[in-house]
Every structure is written in structure tokens, then in C-alpha cells.
Amino acid sequence: MRPDQIPLSRGVFERMTALGLDIAAVLRHAELPRELLMQPRACLTTAQFFALWRAIEAASDDPALGLRLGDGTRAEVYDVVSLAALHSATLGDALHKLARYKRLTCPEDISIELTHAEAAVSMRWMLADGHTPPLLVDAIFASNLALAERGSGRAIRLRRLELTRRPTVSNLLSTHFRCELRFNAAQDRIVYDRADLELPFVTHDEDHLATLMPTLEASLHELSATTSLSDKVWNVLARGMRGSHQRMAQVAAALHLSPRTLQRRLGEAGTSYQQLLDQVRHHLARHLLDATDLDTGEIAFLLGFEELNSFNRAFRQWEGKTPSRRRTATMG
Known part of the structure; x- marks a missing residue:
């Protein structure tokens, strides 16, 4: 997985200023240092980047x-x-x-x-x-x-x-x-x-592509070589959570591995296909419960559960409560 770094160009702050935002106030609200304005290319973590966008939303009535x-x-x-x-x-x-x-x-x-x-x-x-x-x-x-x-x-x-x-x-x-x-x-x-x-x-x-593409391909090869198999499996699973049960053989094929090799290498990394599947399902379940009005049956279907009861049991194991109780507690 690449480092958790999101670059911000000076142009981003310039566009915000042109649209009437008080950048210093936005940075304070996001709990980010004002020195970011002085850096030619600042970098934020994903959490900081999200905080910046929430601060932008809070600072504007547009x-x-x-x-x-x-x-x-x-x-x-x-x-x-x-x-x-x-x-x-x-x-x-x-x-x-x-x-x-x-x-x-x-x-x-x-x-x-x-x-x-x-x-x-x-x-x-x-x-x-x-x-x-x-x-x-x-x-x-x-x-x-x-x-x-x-x-x-x-x-x-x-x-x-x-x-x-x-x-x-x-x-x-x-x-x-x-x-x-x-x-x-x-x-x-x-x-x-x-x-x-x-x-x-x-x-x-x-001509420009001929200059850019070798560098992009070399960088992609380097990134792939340093990305863990668990992260690769996570990404394949997260992309495919659209109402079908993803079997290990399908994920292995997407990664150009045999199911046996995938299972062995995950074991060597201290995890398993089922553990990663549960983690992805839990992560997406929380997101859909908090951000949408989908009922729990629809969410169970999207996450590849064959029955609502199976989803409820899994969620209780993850959080000690049913999906419905989590949604009620989150919405107050």
C-alpha cells in the first residue's frame, strides 16, 4: 500500500481563495497548521484531507x-x-x-x-x-x-x-x-x-505520453511490489461488494494466483481470506448504515450475505449489537 500522503498544490488554496473562502479559518477548523499555505506542495494524511473538506463545508454556505x-x-x-x-x-x-x-x-x-x-x-x-x-x-x-x-x-x-x-x-x-x-x-x-x-x-x-508513460509504469511496478497481498485482496473485495458472494477462487483469479497459493500466502502473512472478507464487510456495513437509508436487508444483499439473519449474526460478532441498533445509536 502506498504511503498515506495526499499532495496539495498551491493552486488548491488559490481556487479556494478565489471562491471566497478564508483559508486560515478553514485550516484552524480542520486543526491543520497555517504553515501549509507556505509550502509549495503540502502533503496530508487521508484523515487530515477529510478534515480539510469538512472544514471547507462548514466555512461556506454555498x-x-x-x-x-x-x-x-x-x-x-x-x-x-x-x-x-x-x-x-x-x-x-x-x-x-x-x-x-x-x-x-x-x-x-x-x-x-x-x-x-x-x-x-x-x-x-x-x-x-x-x-x-x-x-x-x-x-x-x-x-x-x-x-x-x-x-x-x-x-x-x-x-x-x-x-x-x-x-x-x-x-x-x-x-x-x-x-x-x-x-x-x-x-x-x-x-x-x-x-x-x-x-x-x-x-x-x-509525444507527451511517450515521456510520461515509462515513468508511470515504472512507478506502478514499484508500488505493486511493495503492496502487501492482504491489501491487494482487500481492494479486490471492496470493489466487488455489489450484491454477489465473492469466492476465494474469483479473488485469486483477479490477482493471477491459484486459490491454494492465495490461501497459503495469506496464512504466511498471519491472516486468511475469511478474515479479510469479514473486515471488508464490517467496514462497508458501517458506512452504508451511517450514510444511507438502505434497510438492513438491502445492505446484507450488497455485502454478499445470503440471509439477513447471517448478516445480523456477523454484525453482532463485530460490534456486540445488531445493525439496526447501531443505526439508531448513530442517528441519535
């Missing part, structure tokens, strides 16, 4: 602030991964590069799920204990769409947004993204029309 911050990337200088995406030949190539290399710049996992008609892009913060701040989700998806439209040179009609949050009466998101919204989702996903993956990028630059 519900569209996340969208405006994300949309501002249409004109900013990109990091190396986003720059490689922008120089891609097509939208599909760009999304593939973001999914493949994003974790080189921060502990964010991006995955793409393809069907006959759709391309769903989901994001997950791999080292997060709490929930991703909604304002940050808005900014990430606005930035994703901004890059797609800047690269293609045209407006893109999304299929929909899927959001792990409770429904809101605001129409800001539907107005900005011009698509259907689905709340109480299992994952945060921005869904493109699959046909749009073939859209050519007017920003395509093969």
Missing part, C-alpha cells in the same frame, strides 16, 4: 462549492496522472489511465465497470476510516467530468450519478451533471454511456 472547486480543474495545471489522461487518444483511454495510475499520486482507488451500454467509474479512499465528505465526492466527480469535456472538446451527457448518501431535495447535482441521480447507492459512481468511451480527445499528445 452548497455548490464542491462542484465549483471540481469544475475549476478545467483550467488548472494537472498532476502527472491527470495530465496523462488528458493527453490520451480517447475518453476510454483517459479513464483507463486514471484507474490504473491514480493510486500513484494518492491512496484513492478508481475502478471501471463495463456493461453493454454503460461505463461506471467508482472511487474509494483506501486508507479512510470514516465516510468521504459529500463535498469532496461532488468535487471529484465534477473534476472527472471537466477533464472528459476538456479532452473531448464537447459536452458529455452522463447516464447517471450513484451516491452513497441520503436523498436531498436540492437540484444542484442534477443541474450540474445533467443526468439522473441515484441516492442510497452501494458505491459512489459516475456513469458514462459506453459509446462515449470512443470519443477522440482534441488534447491528445503522443
